[in-house]
Amino acid sequence: MTDLENDVEVPRFFLCPISLEIMKDPVTLSTGITYDRDSIEKWLFSQKNDVCPVTKQVVVDIELTPNHTLRRLIQSWCTINASSGIERFPTPRLPISRTEIVKLLKDSKSPQLQMKSLKRLKTIVMENEKNRRLMESVSAADYLASILTTGAGEVSGVDGCVSTEADEALRILYHLKLSPTGLKSLFGKTENFVVTLTRVMQRAASFESRAYAVMLLKSMFEVAEPIQVTSLNTQFFTELVHILVDQISQKATKATLKLLISVCPWGRNRIKAAEAGVVPVLIDTLLDTTEKRLTEMIMIVLDQLCQSAEGRADLLKHGGGLPVVSKKIFRVSSIASERAVRILYSVAMFSGNARVLEEMVQLGVVGKLFLVLQVDCGSKMKEKAKEILKMHSRVWKKSSCIPNDLISAYPS
Missing domain, CATH: 3.30.40.10 (Zinc/RING finger domain, C3HC4 (zinc finger))
Structure with a gap:
């Protein structure tokens, strides 16, 4: 005034x-x-x-x-x-209405009007949060999921590719930023919607569509029920590996890692992820990155996967597996350090044969564990290191590669 x-x-x-x-x-x-x-x-x-x-x-x-x-x-x-001095306010532009959105959604089911309607809906959803909330309230997700499922189906598109209309529907669905309730409801749309998004990751012509698919999946599994998490197929994990290998974008990579963190606490998923080749790809990524948050997420996933025999076998098979995990102790953050020690614990506890134990000595892993006992760090991390060293103390104390001062300092 x-x-x-x-x-x-x-x-x-x-x-x-x-x-x-x-x-x-x-x-x-x-x-x-x-x-x-x-x-x-x-x-x-x-x-x-x-x-x-x-x-x-x-x-x-x-x-x-x-x-x-x-x-x-x-x-x-x-x-x-x-x-x-009072100025007259101009007549405001009419905002988008519920009726207009409902009409556009119905038109999006018509082959003749579909693309035009979808482009208008994309403009609307990108404008503001109010429009997104309004679209969700009129069940826009139902229409979009149906279009996406049809356009990513077995007989859709050219040479099995995802249709242009399905690509557009996916973009709108991602940018809707659905509420937890809306995200949960996606699991029951038309068919297993996770399968639909897996097909998009597999068949989409553009990296952008594949990124949208994995980012939407990440949001869905953050609110998923256990039954929905435990019914994943191997193809799902295979496509996540392809996303990581193709390095579509930093955002897509982090979404994939967060998705793996959400689904890998379940044992069957760990096995499927390992069988799909997640572990060597994570190790390669770990060797190439210095970014803190990315490193932390990789270490969390590796920790989960190394709780399975398949995951540990893949870690040990990779020449850089043990060295890079050990190297991350005290180099990145307390989170990365703790996860590294947990990974080494899984290896020592369940895969600690003579060859592996000797390798841990030769690579300096054991020396790093002794160091953990001597510095100020988390009590859980220190306790895990103690357990690892006690587990195979007879073998490691005989090694000439471990300095005597470390051995004498070790609380047997």
Whole structure:
């Protein structure tokens, strides 16, 4: 409000209850209270509130109804008081409505109108959080998942590729940023939707579509039920390996690692991941990266996979496996260090044959474990290191590769 406006008495019902300023675009919430559009949209969507600021009632219906009568009254009042420096607010552009979105979704099922409708829906979903919430409330995910499933099916596209329409539907579905409830519902769409997204990773012509597929899967499995996590097929893990090998983008790589972290606590998934070749790819990536968060995530996945015989075998088979894991102790972060010691514990406990134990000595792994006992680090990490050293102390104490001062310092 300007200094000139301070000399004019503004009717109280012209003021937004949130900003306490004259409403430029008054809209009425489902609770019956009118607010300025910018203020209530920021309250509901940017600040993630779900109650009416005045009544404190939960807002179930998020559609905002323009209060045309009040807007005209405000505009007339501004015109009458123009001589006092009051500027008339222009008529606001009408926002997207629920009715328009529903029509576009129905048109998207028509072959003649599908691509045009999808492009318009993509524009709408990219505009703001309010549009995304509105689209989710009218079950947009159902329509998009159906288009994606059809376009990524066994007989879709050219030479088994994902159709252009399916690519567009995937982009919209990802950018919807569905709520946890919406993400959970995707598991039951039309068929096993995880299979659909696995096909997209396998067949999509563009790296971008494959990235969207893995990032959407990552979000889905963050809210998945155990039954949904334990029913994954081997092809799912094979495609994740391809995403990592192709190095599509840093974002796609991290999404893939987060996805593996979500699904690999289950034993059968560890075996399938190992069989798909995840371990050697992770080791190669670990050898090439110095990025902290990426390293931490790789170490977490390796720790999970090394809890299976298949995962440990692949780690030991790779020439850089043990050396790079040992090297990450005290080099990256406390998280990476702790996971490295856990990996070495799994190897020593379950795969510690004579050859492996000798290799751990020759590569300096045992020396690194002695170092863990001597520095200030987490108690769990120190305890694991002690257990490893006690496990095979008779073998390692005979080695000439371990300095006597370390042996004497070791609490037997």
